[in-house]
Structure formats: structure tokens, C-alpha cells
Amino acid sequence: MSKLAFAVLGSLVAMSAFAQDGAVKMTRDELLTFLPTTKVTHFSSGGSERHWTNEPDGSLYATTNNKTYGGATGSRTTGQAGRWKVSDEGKYCVEIDWKRASEDWCASVLKGEGDTYYLNKVDDKHKIVFSK
Template identity: 40%
Template sequence: MLRPILASVLFSLLLAAQAADLTLNDIKTQNGVQLSADELKKLLPNAKVVSYFSGSSRHWRNEPDGKFVASSDVRRDPSKSSKGANAQGTWHVGDNSTYCVTLEWPRRSESWCRHIFKVGEKYYGVKSVEDGTVTAYEFEFSK
């Protein structure tokens, strides 16, 4: 009885590890479609966002005025895992059809822009559309 459970857990971990290591090339192989600036401008305002990064998940809601408050479970830092963290943030759609975010965490600032691709019902963001080896970070967008 224990072997099937162990096998199932190991298989789930393998799938999670594979999903965490997706690249732009993987997204393109899966027929991912890059969202245009107009599509981003429809998708992003008032969207609830979940961003997965380095084992942590961060949550916020894109306010129409370009601001938000984010929270993170800070899983990548075990010393803070029970505390979590909050950040003030801003967002906008960049001129090059990117989703741009700035976060002011208590101990650091974070600023990035990502080209957003849709694969099935999932979304992924990449830094560059020229380098196929860049990491593809998973996002969830919902209203």
C-alpha cells in the first residue's frame, strides 16, 4: 500500500519540478501564444494575480489606477515561512507589450517586465522573446 502512495508523491514532485523549469522554447513547443498589448490591457485591470517565483507564491489584485498590495508566503526563505511578507506595488502594460511590475518589499525592491504567453488555460511570463532558454514563470490571472 505504501509503494503506490510513494510512487504517486514522487511522480507529483517530478511534474512540479518540470513545470518549474519551463523555458520560452518549451512554451513555444506547446503552441503558446504571446498576448498583445491590447489583450493585456483587457486581461490585467482588476485581475487577481498569483505569481510563482523561486518556490514562493505571491498574490495581488491589479487596481485600475496601476497600484496593488501584494502578499507572499516567502517559502524560499524558511526563516520567514510562517510570517509572510507584504509589499506595495505598481503595474502597467509596457510599450513592448509586456506586463511590468514594481514591488517594494520590506527589505528589498523588485522591478521587472514580462512578455505574457498563454498555453491552454495557463499563463507564463518571460524576460525576453529572443532567448529561448529564458525561464518561463507561471502566472494566474482571474477576475
């Protein structure tokens, strides 16, 4: 392979840490330092607002207004224990066994300007709020 091909490949690998709109993918080490004790606000694809705290031992207790199963007004607030972790690949993973459906996902965390964060992609549908 030519030197130019290696240079281009190296540039692409280096740029893979950067996302759209200047957001940067957080590394595994950054997530392991940042995530414990953070309070999380996240909206599901069904519109349910959920809150939890990433406990240092990997546990969490999530509450939701349950718009997906509790009606359009989200009037049936419920809660459930779960787990969080950072995978070997540097992704934020959450497992919650809700009463009607289990939730099990992993996503890259992208840090935008200020204190804005996204899961996998920079847009409002993928926004997640972390606070200390």
C-alpha cells in the same frame, strides 16, 4: 534582397507571436484589456508564493508567504504596496519595494491552452495564474 528572403523573413516575424507548446504571446492591447482587476498568483524564483490584484489605477497590494526571507516554512507572511503596468513593448511590468529587496520586472505574457499563462517561457517555473 530576393522575394524568397522577404517571404522567409515575413514568416519568422509572424511566427514570433507564437511560443512553445501552442502558447501565444498576448499583445499590448490584449493585456490592457485583460489585466485590470485580475487576481494574480505567482511564485518567485526563491519559492515564495505571492498574491495581488491588478487594480485599474495601476496599483497593487502584494502578499507573500516570504519563503525567501521568512524561513523555509514561509511562516512570516508580509505584504507591500506596488505598481503594475503594460509597457510600450507589450510586456507586463511589476514593481514592489519589499522590506528586504525591491522587485522590478517586465515579462511577455504567453497564453497557453485553457486558462494557463506563462511569463516569457512555457514551463512550470514561469507559470503565473490570473483569475477574475
